[in-house]
Ligand code: AMP
């Protein structure tokens with residue numbers, strides 16, 4: 001079964017064909033080359049940014065789940081107007097400033113259980129590759145220089161505008177252009193290389209000292225890392241124009257070959273139905289939510305669970321629903337732990353697992369429909385609960401279900417979440433305190449039993465008395 005994903009450039013659902021040539025078997029494909037536009041490190045990333053970064057993580061995890069290898073790059077924009085201004089304000093070097101926010105960004109990714117990608121290049125470390133593109137563009141007559149800056153001349157590139165399909169009148173009017181970029185021949189043109197002002201950091205190139213424009217950074221890093229056409233390029237919908245349009249122009253004019261086979265764009269995140277903005281007071285970083293007591297696990301759940309082509313309406317009620325869904329998952333895993341019966345995996349159990357995994361893949365293969373896939377997941381949990389109720393779950397059955405959940409969690413990343421609170425939990429000691437409490441109860445020493453429960457609670461361990469005995473879990 002192929003994976004079919006909407007391709008922004010064709011406007012149609014297209015099959016993902018790594019390397020561009022169809023093979024008989026998934027394992028014969030080369031690794032899927034993916035490039036994702038990364039953050040500009042001038043402050044804390046907001047949860048809208050993390051929606052897009054979460055999608056990138058889901059995409060790579062899902063491709064691997066389906067048997068493909070991935071080779072994924074995401075850049076760090078560590079030089080632009082905002083980073084330069086931030087460093088000047090804080091009276092530190094640009095490098096010190098961007099290191100600080102890069103590290104914060106990496107910590108946030110870790111907290112959300114977003115996997116590290118194979119390549120994370122910094123713009124300031126790819127100046128050679130940028131100079132190479134500019135050199136080629138100059139040889140081919142696509143650029144002009146003015147006052148120490150180098151511009152791409154869009155009039156020279158007939159195929160401009162294919163990705164965004166912008167109305168030519170809109171392009172001509174300059175309505176959507178950056179007009180504050182120095183002196184350009186044509187309002188549509190964009191700077192590849194910017195002459196720097198005194199006291200601004202600059203790099204030497206054959207075009208003179210200066211600093212890179214934003215668009216050239218991504219074109220240069222794609223070339224440096226992958227050497228040619230890549231399979232997938234991702235970003236939020238706001239990057240379609242002009243950023244990705246400009247990346248295509250630079251790369252295709254410089255190297256004379258297609259830049260990207262598959263463009264995937266993620267819709268925006270809204271907060272309580274509105275665009276996030278500081279003035280509306282609905283602008284949240286990850287840390288803002290953690291400080292309010294929400295868990296990174298619930299945030300991951302919420303961010304991953306919506307279809308990438310639909311706007312995601314982030315609400316506090318949605319976070320509470322995520323908590324409830326995670327409780328359902330945790331409770332099932334605890335219940336499974338009690339399945340201790342002998343005997344092989346029951347046919348109903350293996351049948352439920354196989355049918356669930358097949359339905360999950362078939363659903364997600366169709367335009368990465370994760371919300372549909374999660375619907376099947378909750379049906380499966382319901383079925384497993386029913387099988388436990390009916391006494392069909394043996395220890396071997398439990399192991400088979402856990403193996404399936406682990407395979408699924410390689411995509412979702414929120415089932416067996418690496419909770420920091422779990423680190424250092426001594427399960428054997430907790431079990432022995434629970435046994436102590438049971439003995440106290442039996443001896444009708446209820447005060448002691450309650451004391452043990454409260455002491456555990458103070459350590460963040462929650463006890464639950466259920467009809468199948470006492471369960472414990474770590475408070476998230
Ligand atoms: P930036 O650091 O502004 O370049 O953004 C990093 C990534 O986040 C880009 O792929 C943007 O398209 C994406 N992005 C920005 N705002 C939102 C939003 N509200 N919802 C989803 N993605 C966003």
Ligand code: ZN
Nearest residue numbers: 037038218243
């Ligand atoms: Zn980019």
